[in-house]
Amino acid sequence: MNRIAASILLVLLAGCASTAGYEAVLQTWLGDSSDHLVSSWGVPQQVYRQSGGGTVLQYSRSGQIVLPGMTTYQAQTSYTSGSVAAVGSNGNMINGTYDGTATTYVPHTSDPTVIATRCVTRFTADASGRITNWSWEGNSCRAVAPKKTSVVAAVPVQPVSYKKCTADQLRHSDC
Amino acid sequence: MVHLKLSLVALTISTAICVGAFAGNSPTTQDSTLLPKIGEPFATEYKKSEYGVSRCMLTPVLESDRMTVALSTDRVFAAGDVFVAVGSDIIDSTAMFPVRDALMKRAAEESIQVKIRRAGKEITVTAKCTDAKVFYDLLLEAGFAASKNDAAGCSDKLRGAASLHALNFSPMHLAFQCGRLAGRIVGPTDQAKAYYEVYEQLIRESQWSADALNRNRGTILTAVDALRKGNAAFLADDLKQQFDQALTAKTQTTASLGDAR
Numbered sequence: 001m002n003r004i005a006a007s008i009l010l011v012l013l014a015g016c017a018s019t020a021g022y023e024a025v026l027q028t029w030l031g032d033s034s035d036h037l038v039s040s041w042g043v044p045q046q047v048y049r050q051s052g053g054g055t056v057l058q059y060s061r062s063g064q065i066v067l068p069g070m071t072t073y074q075a076q077t078s079y080t081s082g083s084v085a086a087v088g089s090n091g092n093m094i095n096g097t098y099d100g101t102a103t104t105y106v107p108h109t110s111d112p113t114v115i116a117t118r119c120v121t122r123f124t125a126d127a128s129g130r131i132t133n134w135s136w137e138g139n140s141c142r143a144v145a146p147k148k149t150s151v152v153a154a155v156p157v158q159p160v161s162y163k164k165c166t167a168d169q170l171r172h173s174d175c
Numbered sequence: 176m177v178h179l180k181l182s183l184v185a186l187t188i189s190t191a192i193c194v195g196a197f198a199g200n201s202p203t204t205q206d207s208t209l210l211p212k213i214g215e216p217f218a219t220e221y222k223k224s225e226y227g228v229s230r231c232m233l234t235p236v237l238e239s240d241r242m243t244v245a246l247s248t249d250r251v252f253a254a255g256d257v258f259v260a261v262g263s264d265i266i267d268s269t270a271m272f273p274v275r276d277a278l279m280k281r282a283a284e285e286s287i288q289v290k291i292r293r294a295g296k297e298i299t300v301t302a303k304c305t306d307a308k309v310f311y312d313l314l315l316e317a318g319f320a321a322s323k324n325d326a327a328g329c330s331d332k333l334r335g336a337a338s339l340h341a342l343n344f345s346p347m348h349l350a351f352q353c354g355r356l357a358g359r360i361v362g363p364t365d366q367a368k369a370y371y372e373v374y375e376q377l378i379r380e381s382q383w384s385a386d387a388l389n390r391n392r393g394t395i396l397t398a399v400d401a402l403r404k405g406n407a408a409f410l411a412d413d414l415k416q417q418f419d420q421a422l423t424a425k426t427q428t429t430a431s432l433g434d435a436r
Contacts, residue, residue, distance in 0.1 A: 031361030131362075162323040167312035170218065170319055171227045 019136075021145035026121065026134040028146060034125040044123075053127030061140070062118045069110035077103045207324065210356065213349050214321025214329065221315035231281035231304035233274075233289070236343045236376075238383040241272050244291075245379045248341050251302050252291070254379070259297055260290040283307070310339045314346055321349060326356035344377045367407035371414055374398040378417050385425040388418065 029037055034057060038044070044057040081099035088094050117140035124133040165175030220226075235247040235256070244256040258266045261277035270276055281287055283306035290299045313336035320328035333350040336342065342350060351369050354360040360369050374395055381387040395418045402411035 028363055031365050036364070162325065164328070165316075165319065167221070167315040168227065170315055171222050171224065 016144050017142040018145075019142055022136065022141045022143040024145040025143045026123075026136065029123065029131050029134065032131050034123065034129045034131060037123060037131060054132075055125045055129075057123045057125065059121045059123075060119070062116065063140070065115045065117060067113040067115065069112045071107050071109045073105040074108050075103050076106050077101050209352060210321040210324050210326060210329065213352060214318045214323075217318025217345070217349060218315060218322050219318075221311050221318055225275075225279070226311035226315065227308060228279070229283045229306050229308040231278045231283060231285055231287065232307035232310060232340065233278065233302050233304060234340065236341045236380070237274060238380045239387055240383045241274055242266060242268060243383045245343070245376075245382075246341060249302075251300050253293065256291040256293050258289065259292050262288055278304070278307070305339065310336055313339070317346070317349065317353070321353055326353045327359075329353035330357040330359050342376075344373065344380055347373045347376050363405060363407075367402060367405050367410055370398065370405075371402060371407070371410040374414055375417060378414070378421055382421040382425060385422060388422045388425060392418075 034055065037057065041059060045060045046058040048056040048058070050056065079099070079101050081097070083095060083097045086094050086096075117138070119136065119138035119141040121136045121141065122134065123131050125131050163175060169175040233252070234249045235244040235252045237243060238245045242258050244252045244254055244258075246254050247256075258274045258277075260266055261274070261281065264277045264280065266273045266277060281304055283304055285304045287302055287304060288299055289302050290297055292298075313332045317329045317332035317336065320326075320332060330350065330353040333342070333346060333353060336346065337350065351360065351373050354369065355366055360366055377391055377398075378388070378395060381391050395414065399411045399415045399418075402408070402414065
C-alpha cells in the first residue's frame with residue numbers, strides 16, 4: 001500500500017516532468033560542445049577517454065525520498081462486567097450484575113518508506129569535443145521539456161538518389 | 176536604374192531565400208521542398224556561361240552595389256574599399272557587374288594592379304587572382320545537389336567553395352539550410368549562431384546605402400524575430416543593433432552630403 005502511495009506521490013511531485021522531457025533536454029545538447037556542457041552542468045563525476053579521441057562524460061545523481069509512515073487507528077474494545085450489591089429502602093440487600101463494552105481508537109504509525117532515486121546520464125563527445133550522443137538510466141531522470149526551440153528545427157533528410165553531374169556537364173546539358 | 180537591374184537579377188534567388196527563411200519555422204511541412212526551392216535558382220544562375228570561364232577572382236566579398244568591399248580575407252583589401260579601376264580599366268559604376276566585367280578580362284592566376292578608394296583617398300594595390308571557375312563550379316554543383324534535395328552533397332560542395340573564397344549572403348543562406356538538413360549544424364546554439372551569421376552578412380552587404388538597407392529591413396527583422404523566438408535574444412538584439420547602426424550611419428552620411436550640396 002505504501003509503495004503505491006509512494007509512486008503516486010512521486011508522480012505528483014514530478015508535476016510535468018517526464019522521461020520524455022528529460023530526453024528533450026538531452027537532445028538540445030547534440031552538436032554542442034562538451035565545454036559548454038561542463039560550464040552548464042558542472043564537472044562530470046566521471047570522464048572516460050575513448051581510443052579514438054572522443055570522451056564519455058558521465059553525470060550521476062542519487063538521493064532518496066523519505067515518505068513518513070502512515071498512521072492508522074486501530075479499535076481496541078474492552079469488555080467490563082461485574083456485580084453490585086446495595087441496601088434497599090426496606091433494609092434488604094439487593095444484588096445485581098452489569099456488563100458492557102468500551103471502544104477506544106489507538107493510533108498506529110507504520111515505519112517510514114525510503115525510496116532511492118538515481119539518474120546516470122552519459123554524453124559522448126567526439127575528438128573535437130562535439131557532443132554526438134547521449135544515454136540515461138535510472139528512476140529519476142525526469143525533466144520538464146525545454147521551451148527552447150531552435151531557430152529552425154533539424155529534420156532528418158531522406159537519402160537522395162540522383163545522377164550527380166559536374167558543373168561542366170550541367171552547363172552543357174550533358175547530364 | 177542600375178539598382179533596379181540588380182534587384183531584378185537577384186529576384187529569383189532572393190525569392191527563394193525568403194521562402195527558405197520562413198519555411199524554417201514550419202520545417203515538417205516544407206522541408207521536402209525547401210532545398211529545391213533554394214537550389215534551383217542557384218543552379219540556373221551558375222549554369223550561365225560567364226560562370227564557366229576560367230578568369231580572375233579577387234578575395235573580397237562585395238556589397239550589393241558590386242563595387243564596395245563588404246569583407247576581405249586578405250590584407251590587401253578592407254571593408255569599405257570601393258573599386259575604382261582594375262589595371263587601366265576604369266570601373267563602370269553604371270554596369271550591372273562592374274568589377275566582375277573588369278576581372279573577366281584577367282587571367283586566373285594573374286597579379287593585377289587595382290585602384291581603390293579608401294577613406295576618401297585613391298590608392299593602388301597589387302592583388303593576386305584566383306580562378307573564379309573553380310569556385311562557381313562548386314556553387315553550381317551545390318545548387319544542383321540542393322535542387323535534388325541532397326543536403327549533404329550541397330553542404331559538402333559549399334564547404335569546398337567556402338575554403339576557396341568567402342561566401343556572400345545567398346550561398347551562406349544555402350549553406351545554412353543544407354548544413355542543418357544534413358545534420359552538420361545541430362543544436363539550437365549552433366543553429367542560432369549560423370543563422371545569425373547569415374543575416375549579419377546581409378547587413379554587411381547592404382550597408383553601402385540606406386536604400387539597400389531599407390530594402391532588406393523586412394528580411395532582417397524577420398530574422399531578428401526568429402532568433403528571439405529561438406531563445407537567442409542576445410543574437411537577436413545584436414543583429415537589430417547592427418542594422419540600426421548601419422542605417423543610422425548611412426542616413427547621417429546621406430544627410431551630410433545633402434548639406435554639403
